[in-house]
Amino acid sequence: MNDVGHRHGGIAPLSTEALIGPVIDASLDGVVIADLDGRIVRVNPAAEAIFGHAPGSMLGRAIGEAIVPAHLRAAHDHGMARHAATGESRVLGKRLELDALHRDGHHFPVEIQIEKIEQGDTQVYAAFVRDLSARRSMETEVARQRELLHQQEKLAALGTLLGGVAHELNNPLAVVIGRAALLEEALAGTPQERSIAKLREAADRCHRILRTFLAMARESRPRPGQVALADLLAGALEFCGYDLRNAGITVATDFDPDLAPIPGDHDQLVQAFVALIVNARQALAGQDGPRRLRVTVRAGQPVTVRIEDSGPGIAAAARARAFEPFFTTRRFGEGGGSGLAVARGIFESHGGSIAIDAAATGGCTIIVTLPAGKEAA
Ligand SMILES: Nc1ncnc2c1ncn2[C@@H]1O[C@H](COP(=O)(O)OP(=O)(O)O)[C@@H](O)[C@H]1O
Ligand SMILES: [Mg+2]
Incomplete structure (x- = not known):
């Protein structure tokens, strides 16, 4: 590895903690490094921020207990044990989306990739972590807006349709109201007067409802x-x-x-x-x-x-x-x-x-x- 830097233009080899440490600390993704027993030996500030821990407070803790939520802990322990015994793993080297545990107890979605890194006698697991909460809530919001838009389009279509129907009803209704008023005059003083007045009142009422409906459907000019x-x-x-x-x-x-x-x-x-x-x-x-x-x-x-x-x-x-x-x-x-x-x-x-x-x-x-x-x- 150290040769690579030399071959491509004589850059200093990036192998010492003095150089790699600040690089890890500057990463936008969270980095959590654990030993083979799952004890945390190194975390960067991004990881501490993601999981809500104070600087340095994650060091030495079991990774399963620090950041794995209770419902995934058994699977986590099982996976670690199987890997130790057989060398097999279903998670190493893959990009996974999982629930993680925040210090305050809430669960949140993360994207995580875990690598096993070997250097001489030393072996560690390095996990690279991204908090997906913001992306997930944005996705939910986009889905919500899409649904809302869909509803609005449906309503708009319905409004146009009903607006047309209401316009069509206006003309026959005007005839009913006009004729009813004429009849009311003609039948004044007869036993039918009351009935025809009721008819005209009902027609007037329909007219007000229709007018209100058309007012509601109208655009804002x-x-x-x-x-x-x-x-x-x-x-x-x-x-x-x-x-x-x-x-x-x-x-x-x-x-x-x-x-x-x-x-x-x-x-x-x-x-x-x-x-x-x-x-x-x-x-x-x-x-x-x-x-x-x-x-x-x-x-x-x-x-x-x-x-x-x-x-x-x-x-x-x-x-x-x-x-x-x-x-x-x-x-x-x-x-x-x-x-x-x-x-x-x-x-x-x-x-x-x-x-x-x-x-x-x-x-x-x-x-x-x-x-x-x-x-x-
Ligand atoms: N008559 C009312 N009685 C109680 N709360 C009301 C009343 N009118 C409005 N509100 C409150 O004001 C909020 C805003 O009303 P509005 O602007 O009409 O929006 P929306 O009805 O879509 O929520 C309502 O969500 C409700 O909390
Ligand atoms: Mg309202």
Whole structure:
């Protein structure tokens, strides 16, 4: 070996500990050298960092007890004994991915290659180790993102399909509403009047749900106009009505009769309020006891909307972060943490605001303000 350096240009032979020691210490991979009994005789700082040990504290310890987790220890001891007796080994010279034991007791994945090195009478095992934790969690995250993307693509496709269906329904529904209104006039004062009024109300309700649905499906190009807030909220509640009923939630509304239309983007406001109603529904569905949702609108400058639920409320720690994009306390697939962030963006772009009522006792109360129109002011 020593000749090699000389032959290729007269470099000093790399055989002394004085030279090899610092080389091992500088390695990015962990290096653990053990004698034939499995006692650790040398470790570099990378290995100490990987396994969480203080400098020097691994020396002299049995490798099996220091870095091999309990469930692999028997196999490890067995392998060492067999190698000593027969010279056979299933691990030497191979790249393996194994669980390793951290000093604090947790297990983590490593890539490891163990070599037997002989120099004269001296024989050692040298293990080269890489911590795979970061790579594994990155792989998990990539898989999670891929799954999420897949779900989103599916939802987007479904949204487009349903959007088309909703548009198709709009025209016949307009006929039903129009004819019902005409009939209602024509049948005023007759025994059929009540029936036809019910028919028109039901058709109106379908129309609000459809309009809310189309608002939810629409992309984000702004469309300013005049918004009848009470109508919009009734539509949003009806849109979520099926889920609310299924979760056994009692809905109460209290809309100020003096409320004039406010300037705003109908579809965007629908998206924001539906996000708040969905949050309330999720909060209520997860708890026992009374499940109440109350939506209140007060005219004024600004107009104030309160959305109160009798759920568990938002913990103080989460309150500060609730409006951050991607902040969520939900399980994977139940929410992406964008509801409140997007709602805030929409209300603020209307010159309004959204806040969690800190004074509310029990449950969660969201307060939204929106500027009233000029006339109203
Ligand atoms: N009405 C509510 N009751 C209790 N917690 C809520 C309520 N609304 C929001 N939160 C909390 O705020 C977090 C962020 O909400 P949001 O931005 O809508 O994202 P997501 O609903 O996707 O988690 C939720 O994960 C939840 O912890
Ligand atoms: Mg949400």
